[in-house]
Amino acid sequence: QVQLQESGPGLVKPSQTLSLTCTVSGGSISSGGYYWSWIRQHPGKGLEWIGYIYYSGSTHYNPSLKSRVTMSVDTSQNQFSLKLRSVTAADTALYHCARVSRYGSGSGFDYWGQGTAVTVSS
Amino acid sequence: SYELTQPPSVSVSPGQTASITCSGDKLGDKYACWYQQKPGQSPVLVIYQDSKRPSGIPERFSGSNSGNTATLTISGTQALDEADFYCQAWDNSTVVFGGGTKLTVL
Numbered sequence: 454q455v456q457l458q459e460s461g462p463g464l465v466k467p468s469q470t471l472s473l474t475c476t477v478s479g480g481s482i483s484s485g486g487y488y489w490s491w492i493r494q495h496p497g498k499g500l501e502w503i504g505y506i507y508y509s510g511s512t513h514y515n516p517s518l519k520s521r522v523t524m525s526v527d528t529s530q531n532q533f534s535l536k537l538r539s540v541t542a543a544d545t546a547l548y549h550c551a552r553v554s555r556y557g558s559g560s561g562f563d564y565w566g567q568g569t570a571v572t573v574s575s
Numbered sequence: 576s577y578e579l580t581q582p583p584s585v586s587v588s589p590g591q592t593a594s595i596t597c598s599g600d601k602l603g604d605k606y607a608c609w610y611q612q613k614p615g616q617s618p619v620l621v622i623y624q625d626s627k628r629p630s631g632i633p634e635r636f637s638g639s640n641s642g643n644t645a646t647l648t649i650s651g652t653q654a655l656d657e658a659d660f661y662c663q664a665w666d667n668s669t670v671v672f673g674g675g676t677k678l679t680v681l
């Protein structure tokens with residue numbers, strides 16, 4: 454059973470960089486076949502896709518966030534990470550990591566982390 | 576950018592059929608997925624590739640997609656089905672979510 458677990462600071466100051474890590478267990482990121490993604494949810498709001506990364510390091514980001522986002526992968530630790538620069542209060546949200554198959558455009562996100570809450574405040 | 580539109584809320588009586596729609600330009604030319612999210616929980620995939628159910632999802636959940644609209648149908652709705660539902664599609668290599676629909680079972 455694949456499990457994903459987010460970790461990182463729950464509080465980030467405005468203008469700083471939000472950094473989160475997702476640790477995958479029950480399966481290897483290096484096995485291929487999946488995109489590893491970050492999705493956020495503003496308080497009481499809907500889901501917003503941030504981007505995804507493949508084990509090779511190739512990435513694809515939401516155009517609305519692309520200028521501030523960097524994702525990376527550490528296959529030795531079976532982890533992938535998110536960095537979001539120049540944060541504002543509008544980046545306060547619950548951040549989820551999730552997995553989606555890269556085979557077939559109709560694939561859905563089949564495994565999700567429980568989410569980690571991040572507040573941007575001074 | 577591509578957009579998916581859902582009704583903010585849908586109400587249904589227990590035992591009846593609930594239908595939740597998701598609209599987008601030529602959505603029928605893409606695949607749609609659906610997620611159920613209960614309060615305090617992470618989303619759960621209930622439909623992928625328009626109409627397929629992941630293992631463990633009850634048969635009362637079904638999906639269709641044609642023209643500009645994808646529809647999630649819940650037959651014999653139960654009180655435990657009350658949740659927020661989100662549609663999702665791929666636009667080229669970009670993931671798009673609908674705004675979500677709150678399903679109330681009353």
